[in-house]
Amino acid sequence: MNLTPDEIQSLYETYGASLYDGEAVTQLEHALQAASQAESEGAPDTLIAAALLHDLGHILEARNQDRDNAFPAADHRHQLAVVPFLQRDFPDAMIEPIKLHVDAKRCLCALDASYFSTLSPASVHSLELQGGIFSETQVAEFEQRPHAQAALRLRRWDDLAKVPHRSTPDLAHFMRYVHQVYQPTLAATTK
Numbered sequence: 067m068n069l070t071p072d073e074i075q076s077l078y079e080t081y082g083a084s085l086y087d088g089e090a091v092t093q094l095e096h097a098l099q100a101a102s103q104a105e106s107e108g109a110p111d112t113l114i115a116a117a118l119l120h121d122l123g124h125i126l127e128a129r130n131q132d133r134d135n136a137f138p139a140a141d142h143r144h145q146l147a148v149v150p151f152l153q154r155d156f157p158d159a160m161i162e163p164i165k166l167h168v169d170a171k172r173c174l175c176a177l178d179a180s181y182f183s184t185l186s187p188a189s190v191h192s193l194e195l196q197g198g199i200f201s202e203t204q205v206a207e208f209e210q211r212p213h214a215q216a217a218l219r220l221r222r223w224d225d226l227a228k229v230p231h232r233s234t235p236d237l238a239h240f241m242r243y244v245h246q247v248y249q250p251t252l253a254a255t256t257k
């Protein structure tokens with residue numbers, strides 16, 4: 067279940083050409099554009115890696131449709147489904163923003179009236195499936211969570227990463243950050 071950087075790269079190479087539901091970019095283009103935004107803002111390596119991998123859950127869904135349909139088609143909570151594949155060998159500073167990037171959208175909608183109007187139609191649609199705009203109490207709870215601010219940054223890059231044919235560095239370029247933050251455990255290396 068624990069994915070290595072090489073396995074992650076191969077998943078994007080194999081399944082990244084799938085369209086990002088309702089968007090005009092592929093999953094790979096979306097990932098590269100999000101990581102590119104993070105890199106251009108000088109984000110830490112963990113957060114650039116998170117930007118690249120934030121929708122790895124969707125890539126796993128694409129893979130599983132070829133196999134056993136392990137993920138249902140509706141709101142399959144891709145931000146959480148991916149966690150077991152990463153949590154042993156990657157730091158919380160990468161995993162938590164990935165986990166929180168959907169709640170970050172719900173939070174930003176509550177905090178910033180202009181933010182909602184920037185969402186793509188697909189993102190507005192999924193917002194409802196994901197539980198809708200946060201209440202004041204939910205915003206306060208969210209902001210208490212470790213890595214919440216990083217998740218809010220990631221979310222803005224996510225929303226900007228849907229531009230057809232935008233040029234970015236390639237997957238190998240951004241995979242360097244994933245290798246950089248990878249922390250395989252002793253158990254993993256001695257298996």
Ligand SMILES: [Fe+2]
Nearest residue numbers: 096120121224
């Ligand atoms: Fe995304």
